[in-house]
Amino acid sequence: GAGVSQSPSNKVTEKGKDVELRCDPISGHTALYWYRQSLGQGLEFLIYFQGNSAPDKSGLPSDRFSAERTGGSVSTLTIQRTQQEDSAVYLCASSLYGNEQYFGPGTRLTVT
Amino acid sequence: GNSVTQMEGPVTLSEEAFLTINCTYTATGYPSLFWYVQYPGEGLQLLLKATKADDKGSNKGFEATYRKETTSFHLEKGSVQVSDSAVYFCALSDRPGGGADGLTFGKGTHLIIQP
Numbered sequence: 001g002a003g004v005s006q007s008p009s010n011k012v013t014e015k016g017k018d019v020e021l022r023c024d025p026i027s028g029h030t031a032l033y034w035y036r037q038s039l040g041q042g043l044e045f046l047i048y049f050q051g052n053s054a055p056d057k058s059g060l061p062s063d064r065f066s067a068e069r070t071g072g073s074v075s076t077l078t079i080q081r082t083q084q085e086d087s088a089v090y091l092c093a094s095s096l097y098g099n100e101q102y103f104g105p106g107t108r109l110t111v112t
Numbered sequence: 113g114n115s116v117t118q119m120e121g122p123v124t125l126s127e128e129a130f131l132t133i134n135c136t137y138t139a140t141g142y143p144s145l146f147w148y149v150q151y152p153g154e155g156l157q158l159l160l161k162a163t164k165a166d167d168k169g170s171n172k173g174f175e176a177t178y179r180k181e182t183t184s185f186h187l188e189k190g191s192v193q194v195s196d197s198a199v200y201f202c203a204l205s206d207r208p209g210g211g212a213d214g215l216t217f218g219k220g221t222h223l224i225i226q227p
Binding site: 004033035042044045046048059080091093100101102103104105106 | 148154155156157158161201203214215216217218219223
């Protein structure tokens with residue numbers, strides 16, 4: 001069946017612009033996770049959704065980052081006023097009731 | 113908080129060599145432990161896992177044993193192939209599959225296998 005998909009696969013944006021990253025989880029998966037992969041920091045956990053709610057947003061790097069999930073399915077990660085340090089690969093994963101996480105291919109974000 | 117430490121590499125081996133990638137962790141309670149692999153141009157895939165002390169996870173000839181006394185989860189393979197070239201990540205979770213806190217990853221080990 002279809003895996004986790006993310007769009008766009010690559011995004012180049014100018015410093016100060018807003019970007020939206022999209023994640024389509026595996027159908028029926030209740031939990032959805034966002035991670036960031038960068039050279040300096042490795043893989044960082046950002047936020048987790050169970051259904052449409054995110055119990056803990058403390059992993060988001062700054063208040064410029066926000067995420068939402070609607071209908072228990074698609075999620076968007078929004079970065080406002082992008083900075084060069086936001087350049088990274090943003091990974092999404094989904095799981096069924098907190099079991100094994102399946103990762104998407106990621107969105108490579110480059111802020112110029 | 114939780115943390116995972118692994119050798120960063122790159123680790124370069126010849127085909128058919130024995131592989132060990134070390135991983136140690138710091139966690140409260142009894143975490144579950146994972147190895148993920150990222151092949152060139154692909155997403156992260158779960159390679160193996162262990163959910164309690166002394167469990168051995170195994171897959172594709174790789175294995176790792178959950179050692180609580182040494183807080184380690186070293187990855188081993190008896191005879192590596194060129195197709196094993198990838199980046200390997202050790203990770204832990206406070207819950208069997210990840211749960212509310214997500215996964216805590218090591219920085220990854222880049223493995224290069226030469227023919």
